[in-house]
Amino acid sequence: MKRLQTTLLAAALLGTSAASMAEDAALKVGLMLPATGTYAQLGTAIENGFKLYVDQAGGKLGGRGVEYVKLDDESDPAKATDNINKLIKSDKVDVVVGTVHSGVAAAMAKVAKQTGTLLVVPNAGSAMITGPMCAPNIFRSSFSNRQPGFAMGKVAAEKGYKKVATITWKYGAGEESVGGFKEAFEADGGEVVKELYVPFPNVEFQALLTEIAALKPDAVYSFFAGAGAVKFVKDYKAAGLMDSIPLLGAGFLTDGTLKAQGGDGEGLLTTLHYADELDNETDKAFRKAYSEAFDTVPDVYAVQGFDAAQILDIGLQAAGGDVSKTADIAAAVEATEIDSPRGKFTLSRAHNPIQDIYLREAKGEENVVIGVAVEKLDDPAKGCRL
Ligand code: PHB
Numbered sequence: 107m108k109r110l111q112t113t114l115l116a117a118a119l120l121g122t123s124a125a126s127m128a129e130d131a132a133l134k135v136g137l138m139l140p141a142t143g144t145y146a147q148l149g150t151a152i153e154n155g156f157k158l159y160v161d162q163a164g165g166k167l168g169g170r171g172v173e174y175v176k177l178d179d180e181s182d183p184a185k186a187t188d189n190i191n192k193l194i195k196s197d198k199v200d201v202v203v204g205t206v207h208s209g210v211a212a213a214m215a216k217v218a219k220q221t222g223t224l225l226v227v228p229n230a231g232s233a234m235i236t237g238p239m240c241a242p243n244i245f246r247s248s249f250s251n252r253q254p255g256f257a258m259g260k261v262a263a264e265k266g267y268k269k270v271a272t273i274t275w276k277y278g279a280g281e282e283s284v285g286g287f288k289e290a291f292e293a294d295g296g297e298v299v300k301e302l303y304v305p306f307p308n309v310e311f312q313a314l315l316t317e318i319a320a321l322k323p324d325a326v327y328s329f330f331a332g333a334g335a336v337k338f339v340k341d342y343k344a345a346g347l348m349d350s351i352p353l354l355g356a357g358f359l360t361d362g363t364l365k366a367q368g369g370d371g372e373g374l375l376t377t378l379h380y381a382d383e384l385d386n387e388t389d390k391a392f393r394k395a396y397s398e399a400f401d402t403v404p405d406v407y408a409v410q411g412f413d414a415a416q417i418l419d420i421g422l423q424a425a426g427g428d429v430s431k432t433a434d435i436a437a438a439v440e441a442t443e444i445d446s447p448r449g450k451f452t453l454s455r456a457h458n459p460i461q462d463i464y465l466r467e468a469k470g471e472e473n474v475v476i477g478v479a480v481e482k483l484d485d486p487a488k489g490c491r492l
Pocket of ligand 1: 206207208209229230231232251279330331332358
């Protein structure tokens with residue numbers, strides 16, 4: 107009898123420790139981001155922001171220590187499914203954070219939805235992620251591609267532009283950004299007279315700039331980011347268009363790129379959910395800590411990385427560190443006003459930020475706030491069934 111009791115006691119103890127061990131073990135975070143190519147710098151800023159939050163939280167998320175597994179996704183959609191499956195199946199990560207490119211992230215969301223893996227998207231604005239692929243275990247700390255575009259459509263109409271040409275890369279992000287611009291601009295009486303595209307990640311803009319010069323629209327709306335945005339702004343200026351045809355953009359055109367543009371971006375108006383010189387304490391503390399830690403100023407990508415970690419922390423704290431408690435994680439995140447350097451925001455039911463979109467002007471190396479283009483902008487989350 108005594109022996110049986112001892113055995114039962116041992117089993118009970120063992121059972122308890124086995125259950126709690128999973129939550130005591132380090133949280134394995136798969137960082138699937140671009141480390142090479144036109145978006146490489148964006149990936150670095152996201153990783154820096156994420157790690158800054160974790161460091162400030164004492165090296166923990168949801169009470170668990172954190173371990174990183176890094177994977178360079180090369181912004182290549184063709185490799186995306188294999189890459190995320192490797193993280194989940196071989197590396198056995200608890201959560202995936204990624205990525206920048208919409209095509210890669212849409213494939214990641216599909217796998218996350220099928221497998222129930224916790225996924226936080228720290229940039230890619232693909233409508234798929236918070237549309238048809240929306241799920242309780244998928245969150246986005248950034249924006250939908252439509253949001254900055256839509257806000258600039260309103261601004262362009264208010265400025266009295268009537269005929270605008272658009273130029274971007276031919277893939278989801280560019281198309282959806284232009285779609286958002288067109289939706290708002292045409293609703294307010296403007297007309298998109300020409301949509302110009304270059305294949306991603308090409309930066310041969312000359313032929314299209316010649317076309318723009320011949321078209322003479324009132325303004326040009328553009329979506330480019332990273333190294334491609336640096337080259338585009340420099341080429342637009344070199345083509346002599348900067349003074350004759352105002353260049354507008356989603357804020358990625360000038361975020362984290364002004365220094366490399368060497369003054370060619372001066373005066374550009376863009377719309378985005380972040381800006382330099384925001385008047386809030388969270389941002390001031392964030393910028394100070396980020397600059398000290400990484401010896402460079404933060405940009406929108408750094409903010410999105412920071413908030414990706416913040417969202418995970420909020421969710422996992424409510425779930426006692428257990429990544430499988432999806433409903434608890436989602437309920438906590440949905441109920442929280444997130445205290446971001448961009449300003450406070452909430453997540454929609456589809457888990458996309460509902461946020462202010464700022465109008466900014468490039469001055470020196472900063473995107474200075476001029477005002478709020480659209481307050482608390484939501485995304486329609488078309489195709490999301492929850
Ligand atoms: C995207 O592919 O969704 C994307 C990439 C870079 C950005 C913004 C959006 O800066």
